[in-house]
Amino acid sequence: xxxxxxxxxxxxxxxxxxxxxxxxxxxxxxxxxxxxxxxxxxxxxxxxxxxxxxxxxxxxxxxxxxxxxxxxxxxxxxxxxxxxxxxxxxxxxxxxxxxxxxxxxxxxxxxxxxxxxxxxxxxxxxxxxxxxxxxxxxxxxxxxxxxxxxxxxxxxxxxxxxxxxxxxxxxxxxxxxxxxxxxxxxxxxxxxxxxxxxxxxxxxxxxxxxxxxxxxxxxxxxxxxxxxxxxxxxxxxxxxxxxxxxxxxxxxxxxxxxxxxxxxxxxxxxxxxxxxxxxxxxxxxxxxxxxxxxxxxxxxxxxxxxxxxxxxxxxxxxxxxxxxxxxxxxxxxxxxxxxxxxxxxxxxxxxxxxxxxxxxxxxxxxxxxxxxxxxxxxxxxxxxxxxxxxxxxxxxxxxxxxxxxxxxxxxxxxxxxxxxxxxxxxxxxxxxxxxxxxxxxxxxxxxxxxxxxxx
Amino acid sequence: xxxxxxxxxxxxxxxxxxxxxxxxxxxxxxxxxxxxxxxxxxxxxxxxxxxxxxxxxxxxxxxxxxxxxxxxxxxxxxxxxxxxxxxxxxxxxxxxxxxxxxxxxxxxxxxxxxxxxxxxxxxxxxxxxxxxxxxxxxxxxxxxxxxxxxxxxxxxxxxxxxxxxxxxxxxxxxxxxxxxxxxxxxxxxxxxxxxxxxxxxxxxxxxxxxxxxxxxxxxxxxxxxxxxxxxxxxxxxxxxxxxxxxxxxxxxxxxxxxxxxxxxxxxxxxxxxxxxxxxxxxxxxxxxxxxxxxxxxxxxxxxxxxxxxxxxxxxxxxxxxxxxxxxxxxxxxxxxxxxxxxxxxxxxxxxxxxxxxxxxxxxxxxxxxxxxxxxxxxxxxxxxxxxxxxxxxxxxxxxxxxxxxxxxxxxxxxxxxxxxxxxxxxxxxxxxxxxxxxxxxxxxxxxxxxxxxxx
Numbered sequence: 001x002x003x004x005x006x007x008x009x010x011x012x013x014x015x016x017x018x019x020x021x022x023x024x025x026x027x028x029x030x031x032x033x034x035x036x037x038x039x040x041x042x043x044x045x046x047x048x049x050x051x052x053x054x055x056x057x058x059x060x061x062x063x064x065x066x067x068x069x070x071x072x073x074x075x076x077x078x079x080x081x082x083x084x085x086x087x088x089x090x091x092x093x094x095x096x097x098x099x100x101x102x103x104x105x106x107x108x109x110x111x112x113x114x115x116x117x118x119x120x121x122x123x124x125x126x127x128x129x130x131x132x133x134x135x136x137x138x139x140x141x142x143x144x145x146x147x148x149x150x151x152x153x154x155x156x157x158x159x160x161x162x163x164x165x166x167x168x169x170x171x172x173x174x175x176x177x178x179x180x181x182x183x184x185x186x187x188x189x190x191x192x193x194x195x196x197x198x199x200x201x202x203x204x205x206x207x208x209x210x211x212x213x214x215x216x217x218x219x220x221x222x223x224x225x226x227x228x229x230x231x232x233x234x235x236x237x238x239x240x241x242x243x244x245x246x247x248x249x250x251x252x253x254x255x256x257x258x259x260x261x262x263x264x265x266x267x268x269x270x271x272x273x274x275x276x277x278x279x280x281x282x283x284x285x286x287x288x289x290x291x292x293x294x295x296x297x298x299x300x301x302x303x304x305x306x307x308x309x310x311x312x313x314x315x316x317x318x319x320x321x322x323x324x325x326x327x328x329x330x331x332x333x334x335x336x337x338x339x340x341x342x343x344x345x346x347x348x349x350x351x352x353x354x355x356x357x358x359x360x361x362x363x364x365x366x367x368x369x370x371x372x373x374x375x376x377x378x379x380x381x382x383x384x385x386x387x388x389x390x391x392x393x394x395x396x397x398x399x400x401x402x403x404x405x406x407x408x409x410x411x412x413x414x415x416x417x418x419x420x421x422x423x424x425x426x427x428x429x430x431x432x433x434x435x436x437x438x439x440x441x442x443x444x445x446x447x448x449x450x451x452x453x454x455x
Numbered sequence: 456x457x458x459x460x461x462x463x464x465x466x467x468x469x470x471x472x473x474x475x476x477x478x479x480x481x482x483x484x485x486x487x488x489x490x491x492x493x494x495x496x497x498x499x500x501x502x503x504x505x506x507x508x509x510x511x512x513x514x515x516x517x518x519x520x521x522x523x524x525x526x527x528x529x530x531x532x533x534x535x536x537x538x539x540x541x542x543x544x545x546x547x548x549x550x551x552x553x554x555x556x557x558x559x560x561x562x563x564x565x566x567x568x569x570x571x572x573x574x575x576x577x578x579x580x581x582x583x584x585x586x587x588x589x590x591x592x593x594x595x596x597x598x599x600x601x602x603x604x605x606x607x608x609x610x611x612x613x614x615x616x617x618x619x620x621x622x623x624x625x626x627x628x629x630x631x632x633x634x635x636x637x638x639x640x641x642x643x644x645x646x647x648x649x650x651x652x653x654x655x656x657x658x659x660x661x662x663x664x665x666x667x668x669x670x671x672x673x674x675x676x677x678x679x680x681x682x683x684x685x686x687x688x689x690x691x692x693x694x695x696x697x698x699x700x701x702x703x704x705x706x707x708x709x710x711x712x713x714x715x716x717x718x719x720x721x722x723x724x725x726x727x728x729x730x731x732x733x734x735x736x737x738x739x740x741x742x743x744x745x746x747x748x749x750x751x752x753x754x755x756x757x758x759x760x761x762x763x764x765x766x767x768x769x770x771x772x773x774x775x776x777x778x779x780x781x782x783x784x785x786x787x788x789x790x791x792x793x794x795x796x797x798x799x800x801x802x803x804x805x806x807x808x809x810x811x812x813x814x815x816x817x818x819x820x821x822x823x824x825x826x827x828x829x830x831x832x833x834x835x836x837x838x839x840x841x842x843x844x845x846x847x848x849x850x851x852x853x854x855x856x857x858x859x860x861x862x863x864x865x866x867x868x869x870x871x872x873x874x875x876x877x878x879x880x881x882x883x884x885x886x887x888x889x890x891x892x893x894x895x896x897x898x899x900x901x902x903x904x905x906x907x908x909x910x
Binding site: 194196198200205206207208210211212213214215216217218219220221223224227228230231234236238274275276278279286289290293295297298299300301302303304305306309310311312313314315316318319321323325355356391392393394 | 649651653655660661662663665666667668669670671672673674675676678679682683685686689691693729730731733734741744745748750752753754755756757758759760761764765766767768769770771773774776778780810811846847848849
């Protein structure tokens, strides 16, 4: 049977599907302010049940997770679809051209808080299941859903939830639609994230600031302590000198290099976007440094007097904040220990404070399911997808790849300019409809993969 | 004729001399707020004229200088006495036990703004001239006075004034009483100061802060730029690597070393005073590092986010404030040029801003006039003076030693706990009277030096 039927149904049901999305968008679900969360979860479960998905509301230490499943055959191929039903607060309200919780279409875009992030994308997944069922009578695979209510609060309780429910969530693939797609309009497929280790270093000199004349050369300056430490940790080319820092980094495969080189890159546009005219690298280098190499970044440093003019003191304290982006398979805990051991050896009186961490994660571009999804998304869009082996930023993708041991693929359905977290958040009507279509194609191709007995 | 008469007169006239000091202390002269400056200058000139000193009010770009002279013989030995008639603002007023401009004696101390800094010491000089004249009928040497009204504003216009009036101020020695004496109670003789060069360094990355995940490894971090620069400027032992930095430093003489070793030093007391229990050096080393060696101090550094928690950014800008203490005969302009040349070579995109400078200055401990003053002050106090080859801090002493080419000696008359610049500023009654006596002895010994034909 062909997917032409799917396209027909989506076109026919456009108004009905938009109205279903609007219903969800009208329901506030602001996690940080605990507004409308339970109401939204109930509404969503009702819709899911209407499609034939069995649902459960599962409590966490924070807002509840909606679990759903449609099981064809317990031995069949299973995909786990992740999404989140909570949204950012809508402030500043006076910058919205239409009210954030009254979805409005202008210029073929749906404007509402959560339109892009993530209700529009989440609804595209659900409506794809409905469409597929109506077109084909049944799903070719099992689908499980996990929709959390705390993504806008850094998914604080999700890792523990995943750990505790790993049996329930056992599947063959995790599939997520979140974030904006590429500004070229080509579909984007993301295969991983960089991790991050956040630290604070505190160096001390005397117990209080001293006069730099009357005490100069007598009390130690904590700024020099930090600088003397850092020259043992990083060479002048930026290479990290902490023993074992690079130990567990996965080699960049030929396939990865090919994908990085193929990513669209316009130097002038990027230079303008980041405010750095000195940018001098080709696209392959740019994406490799951005996604496949760790960073060693100082995001804040402070000591002494920093106002107008000069205050002639020897500061008593100096503080550095760092965020170190990690790439697969560096482990934040391991890197933190190596960092601390280095400091203990070189400057034992400098304090190191752990400020948070997220593990890196990557699914191989050569994984057979990645190839299936690339093909499905490409056919749905009738365009060759951009495949990015990793994002530069950090998300808890390791929950899927490490905790559950599954391949994880992210395919953003929202438009590049979705304005997530900002006033006038939106999703293009066509992006929403293409999202439904994409999921149908993915379900179909995964079914074929299952049928072929490759699993 | 003996100095016994001087002692008698000072004892007899104690109340009269205190009343004369009180008259000056009652007259406000707050330079930064321009309160009572001219009135105080007029009052002071009146007193000086009363003693027989010829005076002139000489304008500067700021508050006027009072010039005075008592010339015995234009070819005789001449001493130039420096002091300042302006005072700090009295705030915070509610911490004063008696009003700042109503001099009050408690515990044998005179409490008033300016009692120690510098009116009490300045009046001791003038009343010494009066006492000496009444005891001996005439002075054995010429005395010139220069009392400025902007010392509490960093003597902003004095260097230019000295330069313009170098002929008028031509003498054989500059003699200053300012600051607190040693807490042992022994008289203190200071022969120099460290200079200071104040700088600001500004390093830039991108035009604005970028996300450390989405842009990490792509835009340069200005904190690393500064750290990479500093590792070429200073080794991990604190030695400055800028070419020629140490070029013009005078060798430390045996006499200097002897004086530094002889200075009273109580490690535990100093450690407590500076809040640094780790202090681990003997007195000779302490004073050498503090007074005879330059510093390379960062007094402030700032970049990125420095509040609670972490903000994952690559900062666009990093700033360092430095104050580099210099020792004789380093020249701030020369050091500034060497600093800039180094930066230009190593990190040409880092901006260096000149923030001010004072030259170092030193009068040799072996200078014959230094020996005369040591002897005079020692006899007046009946105690061996502490001779400190240099202060750790910076004052424009170079005006005398470089601009006028004269030896310059500072003998503080105020007590150690004079609380200058603070509420309840004071001078001990005995310190005030000993100040008068000290100047009489200095005049007398300089007269003998003149008589001996050594000049």
